[in-house]
Each structure stands twice: as structure tokens, then as C-alpha cells.
Amino acid sequence: xxxxxxxxxxxxxxxxxxxxxxxxxxxxxxxxxxxxxxxxxxxxxxxxxxxxxxxxxxxxxxxxxxxxxxxxxxxxxxxxxxxxxxxxxxxxxxxxxxxxxxxxxxxxxxxxxxxxxxxxxxxxxxxxxxxxxxxxxxxxxxxxxxxxxxxxxxxxxxxxxxxxxxxxxxxxxxxxxxxxxxxxxxxxxxxxxxxxxxxxxxxxxxxxxxxxxxxxxxxxxxxxxxxxxxxxxxxxxxxxxxxxxxxxxxxxxxxxxxxxxxxxxxxxxxxxxxxxxxxxxxxxxxxxxxxxxxxxxxxxxxxxxxxxxxxxxxxxxxxx
Amino acid sequence: xxxxxxxxxxxxxxxxxxxxxxxxxxxxxxxxxxxxxxxxxxxxxxxxxxxxxxxxxxxxxxxxxxxxxxxxxxxxxxxxxxxxxxxxxxxxxxxxxxxxxxxxxxxxxxxxxxxxxxxxxxxxxxxxxxxxxxxxxxxxxxxxxxxxxxxxxxxxxxxxxxxxxxxxxxxxxxxxxxxxxxxxxxxxxxxxxxxxxxxxxxxxxxxxxxxxxxxxxxxxxxxxxxxxxxxxxxxxxxxxxxxxxxxxxxxxxxxxxxxxxxxxxxxxxxxxxxxxxxxxxxxxxxxxxxxxxxxxxxxxxxxxxxxxxxxxxxxxxxxxxxxxxxxxx
Numbered sequence: 288x289x290x291x292x293x294x295x296x297x298x299x300x301x302x303x304x305x306x307x308x309x310x311x312x313x314x315x316x317x318x319x320x321x322x323x324x325x326x327x328x329x330x331x332x333x334x335x336x337x338x339x340x341x342x343x344x345x346x347x348x349x350x351x352x353x354x355x356x357x358x359x360x361x362x363x364x365x366x367x368x369x370x371x372x373x374x375x376x377x378x379x380x381x382x383x384x385x386x387x388x389x390x391x392x393x394x395x396x397x398x399x400x401x402x403x404x405x406x407x408x409x410x411x412x413x414x415x416x417x418x419x420x421x422x423x424x425x426x427x428x429x430x431x432x433x434x435x436x437x438x439x440x441x442x443x444x445x446x447x448x449x450x451x452x453x454x455x456x457x458x459x460x461x462x463x464x465x466x467x468x469x470x471x472x473x474x475x476x477x478x479x480x481x482x483x484x485x486x487x488x489x490x491x492x493x494x495x496x497x498x499x500x501x502x503x504x505x506x507x508x509x510x511x512x513x514x515x516x517x518x519x520x521x522x523x524x525x526x527x528x529x530x531x532x533x534x535x536x537x538x539x540x541x542x543x544x545x546x547x548x549x550x551x552x553x554x555x556x557x558x559x560x561x562x563x564x565x566x567x568x569x570x571x572x573x574x575x576x577x578x579x580x581x582x583x584x585x586x587x588x589x590x591x592x593x594x595x596x597x598x599x600x601x602x603x604x605x606x607x
Numbered sequence: 608x609x610x611x612x613x614x615x616x617x618x619x620x621x622x623x624x625x626x627x628x629x630x631x632x633x634x635x636x637x638x639x640x641x642x643x644x645x646x647x648x649x650x651x652x653x654x655x656x657x658x659x660x661x662x663x664x665x666x667x668x669x670x671x672x673x674x675x676x677x678x679x680x681x682x683x684x685x686x687x688x689x690x691x692x693x694x695x696x697x698x699x700x701x702x703x704x705x706x707x708x709x710x711x712x713x714x715x716x717x718x719x720x721x722x723x724x725x726x727x728x729x730x731x732x733x734x735x736x737x738x739x740x741x742x743x744x745x746x747x748x749x750x751x752x753x754x755x756x757x758x759x760x761x762x763x764x765x766x767x768x769x770x771x772x773x774x775x776x777x778x779x780x781x782x783x784x785x786x787x788x789x790x791x792x793x794x795x796x797x798x799x800x801x802x803x804x805x806x807x808x809x810x811x812x813x814x815x816x817x818x819x820x821x822x823x824x825x826x827x828x829x830x831x832x833x834x835x836x837x838x839x840x841x842x843x844x845x846x847x848x849x850x851x852x853x854x855x856x857x858x859x860x861x862x863x864x865x866x867x868x869x870x871x872x873x874x875x876x877x878x879x880x881x882x883x884x885x886x887x888x889x890x891x892x893x894x895x896x897x898x899x900x901x902x903x904x905x906x907x908x909x910x911x912x913x914x915x916x917x918x919x920x921x922x923x924x925x926x927x928x929x930x931x932x933x934x935x936x
Binding site: 373374375376377378379383385386387392393395396397400402403404405406407408409410411412414433434437438440441444597598599600601602 | 658663664666668669670671672673674675676677678679680681682684699700703704708709710711712713714715716717718719748749751771772773
């Protein structure tokens with residue numbers, strides 16, 4: 288198969304997240320920015336096989352999922368910068384980017400909370416028999432939350448067309464997974480609920496694409512599936528947080544040696560899909576795309592204060 | 608007009624909504640062959656089948672979330688939580704998700720979700736099956752909160768809630784399920800946010816909701832025997848709140864007693880008292896009186912339960928103090 292389309296998406300996420308970090312340091316991103324760099328192969332590997340009308344639900348570390356599913360980088364960045372032109376009119380920000388027109392039903396600031404919602408989205412597709420796939424992304428810490436277990440049971444009991452994607456990036460803020468979980472991880476728990484599962488090297492784009500192709504196909508046939516993807520969080524929990532109190536430099540260097548982009552670049556060149564010069568051109572084009580997104584976001588106005596009271600309800604007060 | 612019970616009225620609202628709109632479905636525990644532990648879903652499984660009368664595992668957080676996901680996709684789910692006390696199991700899904708997804712998405716999400724749950728003390732069910740937590744949800748922007756006090760309002764408010772494009776929490780009182788009342792035979796809707804004057808009067812206004820409206824009406828009868836003419840207003844909705852009807856009544860009577868079964872501290876009665884005191888400060892003949900549950904968990908033993916939950920005599924006592932211009936709680 289050709290890997291350049293996935294490579295372009297992964298590179299877009301990397302360059303986008305680098306820009307978010309810069310803008311955060313410059314004071315142009317309010318609040319927190321939980322960055323997805325280093326984990327690009329997972330979102331891109333899964334979303335590569337999705338249709339435009341398939342649904343995804345995401346986490347507080349959700350920029351990458353949104354871009355992989357086709358969100359416009361300019362409107363995404365405008366949202367992260369709190370501008371009126373953002374997807375959510377500046378009401379959601381980094382942790383709550385949603386683009387319903389692209390099937391992106393929202394990132395979520397509560398760990399594991401999008402998993403139960405995803406069961407309902409998948410049930411709607413099952414009841415309509417519309418062949419749509421629902422994907423819910425979540426981190427390793429979500430495995431410790433009750434709704435994860437409840438929702439695996441619902442998916443199994445009701446044969447929901449739902450793909451659970453656990454991104455095991457090893458850390459919940461500062462505590463490594465070995466200090467938080469006594470069991471054998473997300474896949475083993477899902478197997479106990481009767482789901483089909485696969486463990487994947489989430490830093491290997493080729494492996495992610497292969498496993499995701501299988502998984503999305505199984506879900507489209509009506510079987511719930513869980514993918515457990517091993518990766519590593521490159522940065523702090525959010526972009527401004529240092530990691531030296533809980534993670535050694537050697538550990539991070541070893542993880543970054545497994546960079547999914549670098550690995551895919553080698554593969555592209557080795558199999559003759561692209562030359563190093565062509566990859567440089569792609570990189571330049573993507574930087575230009577991120578530049579354009581930044582220009583759009585910087586030039587966009589902040590919301591008017593009066594917008595604060597809009598969008599609380601769909602119906603007018605008293606009308607029901 | 609037929610006379611039916613409050614539970615039968617809720618059942619009728621559900622059945623009519625499901626016949627009218629194939630996108631209405633119900634999620635909850637024991638709602639199938641048992642018909643719900645308070646009989647509200649009686650007979651619905653036979654008519655609508657297990658896909659739409661969807662019995663759930665004991666996973667309140669997940670089936671509440673499931674309802675939200677269905678609502679995002681154009682369904683009109685009704686989620687039954689067996690006791691309102693169990694809403695604590697799904698507070699994140701209800702208060703962080705259902706209530707906020709529209710706002711956080713800048714209006715992209717529409718969540719026509721109805722949540723039904725029984726409130727109130729009944730038959731020594733003790734502290735985890737007896738609460739009246741309406742203030743929690745009224746305090747959460749994004750939710751609408753209604754509490755029917757009669758069979759007709761049970762029918763009309765639930766029907767309107769299911770048709771509403773916002774999440775609506777319908778809190779039903781366990782002691783009202785068996786109460787009978789006249790209900791319109793045909794299509795019946797009660798708008799959200801419209802209080803009702805249940806009994807006109809001139810001397811003071813008793814403001815209640817849910818079963819406390821019935822308690823206030825009984826208190827008004829006793830007061831009438833002693834030549835006090837009490838008006839009774841049933842709030843019916845907390846969100847939206849019908850400020851106009853409340854203020855119009857108290858502007859005439861110039862005295863108010865607010866009655867709610869929720870814990871009195873930081874509760875519904877405080878909000879209504881603040882509204883009246885702010886808007887009608889110079890016109891009141893007495894401080895606004897409040898009657899509510901004592902600030903304890905609801906106890907088990909019958910005399911203790913009775914001591915904590917507002918009784919008719921508590922309302923009449925508050926009314927007398929109000930008539931004398933004395934402050935009560």
C-alpha cells in the first residue's frame with residue numbers, strides 16, 4: 288500500500304502541535320494545551336480507514352484525532368486560540384474541539400467520559416443499520432475509570448459497531464502505568480468482555496495502518512473491537528509542564544528514538560515511494576499550511592462578551 | 608376527562624410519544640417485563656419491543672452516556688434512573704456532558720434527552736432512596752428541570768420534555784405515583800417554565816412544587832378554616848423558572864411561604880426567597896418564610912423521617928408566623 292497520504296497527515300499533526308506549543312509559550316493559547324506529538328501514527332492509522340460520515344470521539348489530547356479525521360487546521364487553531372471563528376466559537380478550546388460536519392463529536396476534558404457517549408453513537412448507527420463506524424479514542428488512564436468497563440459490557444451485550452482505541456502513552460500526568468494498573472491492560476479487559484482485540488506498536492505507522500484496517504472492517508461488520516496501542520507521551524501532560532521530576536532523560540530519548548515519523552520516512556525512501564527531496568517539499572508545504580492556519584487564527588476576532596450566554600440551550604426560555 | 612393515576616399519566620405520555628415519533632426510545636433498569644419498579648413503563652415492552660424499550664445493565668453512567676450519544680444522532684431517548692439518588696452514579700454524564708456539550712461545541716450539539724427519576728421520602732426507604740435533589744440540577748446550566756405535582760401535569764410536562772431539544776430532568780415524586788386526577792382525554796402539553804396558580808387567595812402565597820404543592824394545598828384548606836385566605840402557586844418548572852407568576856402573586860398578597868422537600872440549606876426555597884425579597888423588598892409585610900427538609904440525610908425510622916420531611920403543620924406554622932410578620936427559617 289502507499290503510505291504517503293498517512294505520512295502527510297502525521298506530519299501535519301506534528302507541525303501543528305509544534306506550532307501550538309510555540310503559540311502557547313507566546314501567550315496566544317489560553318489555558319492548557321495537551322499535545323499529541325509523538326502519537327501521530329495512532330490517530331492517522333485509525334482515521335485512514337474511516338469514511339467522512341463515520342464518527343470519532345476524543346480526549347483532552349485531541350488535536351491529532353481531529354486533524355486526522357479531516358478537521359480544518361485553521362478553524363481548529365482558531366478554537367485553540369479562543370477565537371470566534373473556531374469550530375466551537377471559542378467556547379470549548381483545546382480540550383473540546385468538535386467538528387460535527389466532519390463526524391468529530393468532540394474532544395472531552397473528563398477522562399473516559401466520551402466512552403459511554405460513544406456507545407450511544409454506535410447504537411444509533413446499529414439501529415439505523417447505516418454501516419457507520421464509531422471510534423472512541425482514550426488514554427491508558429481511562430482504563431482505570433468505571434465507565435470504560437461498563438461501556439465494554441454494553442458494546443459486547445448489544446453488539447455495537449464501536450472501535451475502542453486505547454492509546455497507552457505510559458503516563459497519567461506523572462504516574463507511570465505500572466504504578467497504576469495491576470492487571471494485564473486494556474486488551475485483556477476487553478477480551479474478558481468478549482471483544483476482539485489486538486495489541487499494536489503505536490509508534491509504527493505501518494503496523495497501525497494494518498491493524499486499523501482489520502479493526503475498522505470488523506466494526507463495520509457489526510463487531511466491537513479494541514485496539515491497544517503502545518506509544519509514549521513526548522511532552523509534559525500539557526505543553527508547559529516539565530517532566531524531570533518523574534521521567535528520566537534517557538527514558539524519553541529512548542522513546543523518541545522510536546519516532547513514528549522518522550520510521551515512516553525511512554520506509555517511504557526504502558520502498559521508493561518518495562525521495563528525501565520530495566519529503567522536504569512535503570514538509571515545506573505543510574509548514575505553509577500551518578502558517579496559513581496561524582495567520583487565519585491571529586487575524587480572527589475574539590468572541591463578543593455577549594456570546595457567553597449563547598448556546599446554553601437549543602430552545603428559547605419557557606418555550607420547551 | 609378520565610381520572611387516572613400519576614404513574615398511568617406518565618405511562619400514557621411515554622406511549623403516545625413513542626407512537627408519534629419512532630425516534631423515541633427508553634433506556635433503564637427493569638423497564639421491560641416488570642414495567643418499571645413504579646409501573647411507569649408497564650405494557651410498553653409488549654407494544655414497542657426490546658429495541659426501543661431497552662433494558663440496561665446496572666451501569667447508570669454508561670447508559671446515561673448512551674442516551675447522550677443517541678440524542679447527538681437525532682434520537683429522543685428517555686433515560687429512566689430508578690431512584691433520583693442513583694443520579695449520583697451518572698453525575699458526570701448528566702452535568703459535565705449532557706448539560707455542557709452544546710455550549711462547549713458552540714451550538715453544534717443538540718441533545719434532546721429526557722431523564723426521569725423519582726424523588727422524595729416514602730415508606731422508610733432511608734437515606735439513599737429518599738432524596739429530593741432538584742437543586743443540584745437546577746444549579747447546572749444546560750439542564751431543564753421540571754417536577755409535576757398532578758397526573759395532568761405529569762402527562763403534559765413529560766410530553767413536552769420529550770419534544771424539547773434540550774436535556775430535561777423530569778423528577779417524579781414517589782408518593783404521587785398512586786394519586787389520581789383528571790387528565791385531558793386528547794393531546795395535552797404543559798409548557799416548560801409556566802407555573803400555575805392552583806388556588807387563588809388574598810392573604811399570602813404558598814409556593815410549592817412536586818408533592819409539596821399538594822401539601823401546600825392541604826395547608827391552605829386548614830388556614831381557610833381559620834379565616835386565612837392562602838393562594839397556592841405550583842412552580843412546575845425550576846428551569847426555566849416562571850418568575851412572573853411568582854412575583855405577580857406575591858405582589859398582590861405581600862406575604863410568601865416557599866415549600867420544597869429538598870434540603871432547605873442552599874436549596875430551591877432560598878432561590879425563590881431571594882427572588883421575592885430582591886424584587887418586592889419594599890412591599891413585603893413579612894420576611895419570606897421557607898419550609899424544607901432538615902439538613903440531615905433522610906432517616907429510616909418513621910418518626911424520624913416525619914421529623915425531617917416537611918408536613919402540613921410545618922407549612923401552616925410558617926404561614927401563621929408570616930401572617931404575624933415574624934421571620935421563620
